[in-house]
Amino acid sequence: MTERTIPVDAIGPIALDLTMNAGSIRVTVDPALTQPRVVLKTEATSGPSADAIRDTTVHLTGQDLRVRVPDAAGGMCGSTTIRMGGSTMTFSGGNGVQIVGGNVYVSGSGGGKVFVNGREVTATGPAGDAVTPITAEVHLPAKSVALISTHSADTTVRGTLARLEYDGTSGALVADRVGDLDVTATSGSVIVNEVTGPLDANLTSGNLGIGAYSGHDARLNVTSGNVRMAATEQATGRLTVNATSGCARITGASHLNVRRRVTSGHVQIS
Known part of the structure; x- marks a missing residue:
């Protein structure tokens, strides 16, 4: 196994900017943690994946942490992934x-x-x-924010992020709780249990599920995708839905200022 621990010389919440096109990304927000930590690992001891870990660039400016994991030579960029059950x-x-x-x-x-x-x-x-999957394990203090860009990496977020910007293609994102959420997904899947702040989602041929939305401004743009969202009584303000050949089903939103535009799609708001 090849493993690299990236020391982060910062105390308290940080703004993480992570780009990693393939593999898996695991983010854990720990209220008891004071100093962030990033660990990269792969099963191979040598080869393109091990080289990619060694060549990863890290820049820390104040509380802003920028991490770029290069594509492994002969890797999976421009790939097609089929998911069946728990296998890919x-x-x-x-x-x-x-x-x-x-x-x-x-x-x-x-x-x-x-x-x-x-x-x-x-x-x-x-x-x-050969190319073996790279796993990024990111440990963040409370109130941290993250920008994650990926092609096919599966991403999980445990704990509460103050803000999450996610840009993914054919990858899957599963998150516990997010304050502000800004999502751009193409042919991927995004599931967030709870969103408490503004929501901006742009979905193309993907799936978006929000278990509980209690923010004050939500904008959903859907093209050939599917959205399921449940608004809570705490949600306020405007809900804007634009659907083109897509489907959106939103419950608990009758008290919101709803604006919708549908082109050959289906939107149900109750």
Whole structure:
């Protein structure tokens, strides 16, 4: 395993700006924590993923922390991911896989190699290195904010973020509680249990679920996507919904100042 702990010489809440295109991102907000910590890890001890961890750039200016995890050479950018149950299959780089009569045939620009846990499997035994998933574990003090940009990384947020800006493509975001939420998602999934501040969501062919919204200004732009949101009695102000070939179902919002525009989509607000 390759593991790198990034020391953050700052005390108290920070503004995290993290870009990591693939793998998994785990953010934990701990009220008892005073100093942030970032840990990057992968199963491989060498190869493109280990190199990407070593080449990660970190810049700290005051309370602003900028982390850039480079794409691993031969990685999964520009890929297509299929999720079934708790499993995923990712296709990248052209050509493909065939299963015929119980035999597996792999074709591709890399020679049709097969890798298991980052090691190449050959007729004579394991050899070589491959891209293995990188995991970023981020520990933040209370009242921290985060900007997360990714292509296909799955992101989880445990605890309460004061603000979250999320830009994802074909990835999944699951968060406990967020103050201000600004989301741009394409072909991905976003589930947030609770939003207490302003909400701005731009969704294209993805899914957005908000368990409890109690903010004062919500704007939802949906294109070929699906939105499910439950407003609470504490929610106030305006709710704006623009849907094009999308579907939005919002409950508990009858007391809000609702504005909607629907083009070949379906919006239900109650």
